[in-house]
Amino acid sequence: YDNQQQQQQQPQQQQQQQQQQQQQQPGGNRGGGGGGRSRYSFQLKPYNPELKAPGTKDLVYLEPSPNFCDPAPRLGILGTHGRTCNESSIGVDGCDLMCCGRGYNTHQAMVSERCNCTFMWCCEVKCSVCQYRRTINTCQ
Template sequence: MRMCKRNPGLRKVLEVASQQAITACEETFKYDRWNCSLVYNKKPKRNIFKKIYRETAFVHALIAASITHAVARACSSGELSRCACLSTRTSDTFENVSWQWKGGCGDDFNFGKRYTKNFLEFKSVGNDQVADILKQDVMVGINSVGEQLKEVCKCHGFSGSCTTKTCWKRLGPFNSAMGLLKKQYHHALKKKLVVKRAITPNIRKKVKDRKNLVYLQKTPNLCLSTKSRVCKDVPNCATLCCGRGYSVGNRSVTTRCRCRMVDCCFVKCDTCLEVKDYYVCK
């Protein structure tokens, strides 16, 4: 609340981050057994945050990634007052070239990273093993965004010459980071908490691999939640439906068809109605 009061624009940015994360997650896991639901069992109702499952680790990383991305973009667009458009280079970098450099407006990833760690309160976790694991998951999410940071340049000059060049750092679309996070989800590492011994009360096992998502408990059986889910195709049904089988239906889909060029430079298409099968888990 203090952070939101200090920066009025942050509330809107967080709303963007929330919707961005939900949309990307649901689209990416649409045909997986876990479809980004926070509840894995309706009766009795079980929430994924009761323990640290693979899915719990992923959601922590996803939240961190989306906030970082949204804040960095908001810096370059001027939506946040406590950060500004990021200049990425100085003219001294290019002494022996034939063109001049002008600073561009970049996404401030480093500011987004600091802001996210502070907002999620994972700047320091002390000797709390669980918090240390969640901090690692948060950092995996943040770094997935940082890996998408690319330099973008635009040339200026007469007749297409590059006498002046504008360069800036730009984050890729959030879906690119989402692709990396899904790989992390499938390669997440299961760890165990270390019981502290009376002789060495301050010694605990550190998580060695800081580049992977980490979770503590095995995911419960997700097959209970896939009933009535729509499959992508028959092979997908074999996995999604957990061997229960599937029902086949059909629906009418409107598509563009018979496209052709008319009047030299315009494309004209007809509208066709096509009947397609769809599959639903029993």
């Protein structure tokens, strides 16, 4: 009886040892890291080998992003023509970046905005409507 019980336990112990060894290897069994066999049929090549390799929590893009400057209705991309931009910003809302180097038009417009808002007890806000002259920039 003892011999039969030992024979049943041996495969379980071997399987546990293999799992522990895989967990101790760099990159585990997830492919792409650490020298072992990969479950994927391709190997990523670094775009710039001088840069650090992506970690396990890094997002890796396999395809380039579409060009958001020009319309692509099939992809649901409207392009940036006619979009309002911020002339003084260096961020993504700035005219230089958003207009993709095509330039932008500047015009003056009267806009209506809520102003002089006050909180009325309880649960009501009363505002006036004010007219302002604003400079508006739109991508060409």
